[in-house]
Amino acid sequence: MPPFEFKEIVRQCYEVGVRSFTLITVTGFIVGLIFTKQSRPSLASFGANSWLPSLVSIAIMRALAPLVTALIASGKVGSSIGAELGSMRVTEQIDAMEVSGTKPFKYLVCTRVIATTITIPVLATYTAFIGLLGGFLNVYQNEGTSYTSFMQEVFHPLNFIDITQSLVKSIVFGFTIGIVGCYQGYYSTKGTEGVGKAANGAVVTAMFLVFVEEIIIVQLTGFFRQL
Amino acid sequence: MNKEKAQIDYANEVIKIRGLEKSFEDYAVLRGIDLDLFQGENLVVLGRSGSGKSVLIKLISGLLKPDKGTIEVLGLDVATISDKELQELRIRIGFSFQNSALYDSMTVRKNLEFPLVRNRKTISRKEIDIAVATVLDAVGLSHTINQMPAELSGGQRKRVGIARTLILNPEVMLYDEPTAGLDPITCTEINDLINEVQRRFHTSSIIITHDLTCAKSTGDRIAMLLDGKFQRVGTFDEVFNTADDLVKPFFDYNFIQ
Numbered sequence: 001m002p003p004f005e006f007k008e009i010v011r012q013c014y015e016v017g018v019r020s021f022t023l024i025t026v027t028g029f030i031v032g033l034i035f036t037k038q039s040r041p042s043l044a045s046f047g048a049n050s051w052l053p054s055l056v057s058i059a060i061m062r063a064l065a066p067l068v069t070a071l072i073a074s075g076k077v078g079s080s081i082g083a084e085l086g087s088m089r090v091t092e093q094i095d096a097m098e099v100s101g102t103k104p105f106k107y108l109v110c111t112r113v114i115a116t117t118i119t120i121p122v123l124a125t126y127t128a129f130i131g132l133l134g135g136f137l138n139v140y141q142n143e144g145t146s147y148t149s150f151m152q153e154v155f156h157p158l159n160f161i162d163i164t165q166s167l168v169k170s171i172v173f174g175f176t177i178g179i180v181g182c183y184q185g186y187y188s189t190k191g192t193e194g195v196g197k198a199a200n201g202a203v204v205t206a207m208f209l210v211f212v213e214e215i216i217i218v219q220l221t222g223f224f225r226q227l
Numbered sequence: 228m229n230k231e232k233a234q235i236d237y238a239n240e241v242i243k244i245r246g247l248e249k250s251f252e253d254y255a256v257l258r259g260i261d262l263d264l265f266q267g268e269n270l271v272v273l274g275r276s277g278s279g280k281s282v283l284i285k286l287i288s289g290l291l292k293p294d295k296g297t298i299e300v301l302g303l304d305v306a307t308i309s310d311k312e313l314q315e316l317r318i319r320i321g322f323s324f325q326n327s328a329l330y331d332s333m334t335v336r337k338n339l340e341f342p343l344v345r346n347r348k349t350i351s352r353k354e355i356d357i358a359v360a361t362v363l364d365a366v367g368l369s370h371t372i373n374q375m376p377a378e379l380s381g382g383q384r385k386r387v388g389i390a391r392t393l394i395l396n397p398e399v400m401l402y403d404e405p406t407a408g409l410d411p412i413t414c415t416e417i418n419d420l421i422n423e424v425q426r427r428f429h430t431s432s433i434i435i436t437h438d439l440t441c442a443k444s445t446g447d448r449i450a451m452l453l454d455g456k457f458q459r460v461g462t463f464d465e466v467f468n469t470a471d472d473l474v475k476p477f478f479d480y481n482f483i484q
Binding site for chain 1: 285288289290314315317318320322324325326328329330331332341342345346391392395
């Protein structure tokens with residue numbers, strides 16, 4: 001139903017992106033770098049160092065990028081949404097919207113859920129890129145592999161299901177983080193204590209659900225791979 | 228301190244409440260309330276903290292649903308109308324919250340624009356600017372237009388909150404504890420503003436308070452809410468000079484000389 005709140009959705013997408021950008025950049029890079037470094041000895045014992053880019057690629061694209069992004073966003077974005085809406089609830093700002101003829105649920109909740117659902121997949125893609133960059137730097141330093149060869153090895157083992165799985169996971173995680181944060185904040189009670197509980201509840205519940213969803217989606221993907 | 232006589236149309240009821248009851252779990256807050264607010268009148272609902280004053284105006288604005296009874300606002304029963312009708316009705320009602328409820332993330336200008344932009348789809352930028360300037364001027368805070376709510380004093384926040392409700396030209400104003408937590412000078416300014424709003428915008432208002440000074444200087448009538456019922460309704464002097472054992476203790480603090 002109109003109005004579609006495009007401006008508010010864009011503003012929220014920007015907020016979600018900006019809030020997580022720095023942390024995701026640092027974490028994504030470190031995850032890629034450390035994973036590559038830690039995986040090397042195992043592959044080296046089989047004389048399979050050349051498989052390192054493929055291994056890093058599969059790990060980052062299938063699991064690490066969506067999961068790391070979702071966990072960081074649960075902490076940064078989920079808590080922020082929970083606290084913001086919780087604070088608006090206890091200071092009667094949500095009631096003020098309602099009595100001024102605005103539907104606060106649509107304006108506050110729908111826009112935030114749409115924003116996280118759109119933005120988290122974008123951030124997850126960025127995390128994957130940054131993670132691979134971290135992996136490349138480690139491989140380049142140790143094996144002297146060129147950027148072109150590394151990228152060829154990176155994309156070689158990936159197929160349509162891997163990309164789809166990663167995208168679907170990010171979308172589901174984004175939706176979960178948004179809806180949990182909004183629920184905790186929008187329905188918070190008991191004053192300032194309630195705001196703290198809303199922020200905390202948003203992080204804990206979203207992280208728990210992200211792990212549960214990860215297991216379910218991985219199982220479902222395994223089923224599709226066998227078809 | 229006594230209020231000037233206002234032009235009240237006693238033949239025209241803007242709010243008509245009959246047999247209103249509201250409970251929270253086992254506690255009955257309102258136990259059969261009857262109330263009329265007439266066109267152009269300022270009605271003060273006086274009572275102790277927790278007596279159900281704020282619940283009453285939340286019921287009037289449709290933020291809460293009554294357990295029993297009817298609440299007619301501008302001819303519509305708030306409890307039975309559709310969501311769409313309620314949304315349209317709310318545009319005609321201004322609600323000034325106890326803690327102002329300004330949107331923290333928006334400047335004063337954006338706070339004031341918000342209800343306008345949401346409810347008047349075809350309004351032009353120029354009309355918005357004029358409306359914002361007019362209501363801010365009415366509350367004497369034109370210089371705060373680009374400030375954030377956190378930068379305002381308590382009294383300024385109250386006045387911006389009132390300005391935000393005025394921007395939609397409401398017919399009915401609901402003030403929830405307008406002078407709570409303010410110093411005496413700012414209280415006087417807010418009381419004057421409430422009277423100015425009544426004169427300038429021809430509103431009918433319900434003012435919820437436990438502040439006797441506010442009640443005396445803004446109310447055309449006073450309704451004394453105690454034990455979930457209106458124990459006395461009348462002019463300030465009529466209510467003040469009662470011998471009623473239930474009502475009298477409330478006035479025995481001698482705030483007013």
